[in-house]
Amino acid sequence: MSRFLTLAEAVESTVRDGDSVAMEGFTHLIPFAAGHEVIRQRRRRLTLIRMTPDLIYDQLIGMGCADKLVFSWVGNPGVGSLHRFRDAYENGWPVPITIEEHSHAAMANAYEAGAAGLPFAVFRGYLGVDLPKVNRNIRHVTCPFTGEQLAAVPAIRPDVTVIHALRADRAGNVLIEGIVGVQKEAVLAAKRSIVTVEEIVEDFGARSPNTVILPSWTVGAIACVPGGAHPSFAQGYYKRDNAYYKAWDAISRDRDSFLAWMKTNVLDKGPEAFAVHASRMGAGKFTQSAQNVDAAE
C-alpha cells in the first residue's frame, strides 16, 4: 500500500547510497523535485537509469551523486550537450562515471520485461550497428520457431523508481495522462518507488476507463509536490519551460556557475519552490481542482 509522506521523508526512507535508481518521464512529468531532494540528501554512488538523462541527471551527476549512467539518448533536447555529464565522463569531475548505453527500443523493452518479471527483453534491433561491440549487455537469441536472430538485453529492475504523476486520490492510487512514457513499466519493475504528484484529490471523478492508473498497492511513497516536474511539464497543469532548457546550456558549461546555481536553486531551497515555477508556466490552469486537499497530514 502506498504511504503519503513529505518528499524529504520519501527520499530518506526509499533511496540508499549505491542504489540503482530510475527517474522516468519521457520529456513529460520528469521528477525534478524528487531529484533535487536526492541531491540535498547527498546520496552517493547511485546507478542512474533513464532513457533520456535530461537536465535532472545532469544536475545529479554534477553534484556527485552517481558513479554509473544507463541511458539511450544523453543530450539537452533541441539545445545540445549535457555539460555536467560530459565533464564527469570525460574528466572525472566531480567523480568519475561509467556508462551503459542502449537504444530507446532496448530500454523501453527492458523496462517492460522488468515489469513483466522476465529476466530479459527480446526485440528486433541493433541491426548492423556498433553498440553491441561496446556494451556486453547487448546479446542475441535465436527464435526457437523461425530461427531469426533477435536482440536481447537484461530486464531493468531498479532498486528505486521515481516518477511524477498528475494526481493521487485519498486511497493512494496514482493517475497519469498525456505522454505516459515508460513510467508505469518503471514503477512496476522496481523494488521500491516514490511518486510525486501535482495534487491529491478525494476522488479521481469522471475519467476515461483507459486512463493510466497505478493502484495504491503497486506504489511506495507518495509526496504531493505541486510543480514538481518543472522545467518539464504536467499535462493540463503547466507547459514545458523551454527557456529554462535553453538557459541551462550556459549555466552548466562552467563548474563554478553550475555550483552557484545549484546552491541558490536546489541546496538552499525546498520542494515548495516548484509551485512558483509551475504557476509561472501554468497559463491559469494550475491547481484548479476544487477538491485539492493538503497532502501533508
Place this chain on the structure above:
Amino acid sequence: MADASTEMMTIAAARALRNTDICFVGIGMPSAACNLARLTHAPDITLIYESGTIATKPDVLPLSIGDGELCDTALTTVPVVEMFRYWLQGGRFTVGFLGGAQIDRFANLNTTVVGPYAKPKTRLPGGGGAPEISSACGEIFIIMRQAPRSFVDKLDFVTSFGHGEGGDQRARMGIKTKGPTKLVTDLAIFEPDPMTKEMSVTSIHPGVTREQIEANTGWPVRYAANVAATPTPTDQELTVLRELHARTESRL
C-alpha cells in the same frame, strides 16, 4: 530567420514526403521538414514522434520530441514501449526521417562519438530511437548540412545502419526495408546508386556548384547519370516555412 540554404534544404526535404506517408519524425531539422510538408502539399501525412504521439499536428515546432504541443494535437498518445514494439518494430511506418552528426557514402550515420568510443574527442547524445528506426521504417530520408567533418570517409561509430558497405548488404543481413533512399543537404540531393548503393548526387540546389559539393564531402563525390536542378522554393513554401518558424519563436 533561417538562411537561404537552410530554407532550401528544409523545403527540398519536405517535398520528398508524400501525402500518404506514415512518418517517424526525428527532432530538429527533420521535424521542420515534416511539418512543412503537412502544411503544404501533404495535408494528410501522418506524423509520429517517439514520445508516443500519433498523427500529431503541431501548430509550432517542438523543441523536444515530447513537447505538450505534440500530445495536445495528436490523434492518440501511446506508451513509449508500445511505440517501439507495435508501431516501429511492427513495421507500420513508410518512412523515418533522421538527422545525424556524421554520415558516410553509404548513408550509415554516427550520432554517438567523435573519436574512440571509450575515450571520445566529443561525446554526442547517442542513438535514441535511430538504431531501430533505420532498419524498421520502409525507407529512410536524411537531412544534414554538408561539411568535410560531417560527410566523412569513415565513421568513428556506426549508430544507425544505412547501406553498410554497399551493394546488397542490407538484404544479405535479412533486413527487408529499403534503408536510406534520400539524403537532402544544404547543397544537393543524394540518392543511392541502384547497384552499389553509394549515395550519389541526383539534384543540385540553385546557385550551388559541383566544386562546392565536392569541397564539403569527405569522399570522392559521384553523380547520377542525369543530375537535375532542384526547383527554386516557391513563394508558398517560403511563406509557410517562415510563418511556422515565426509562430515557434513567438511561443518561447
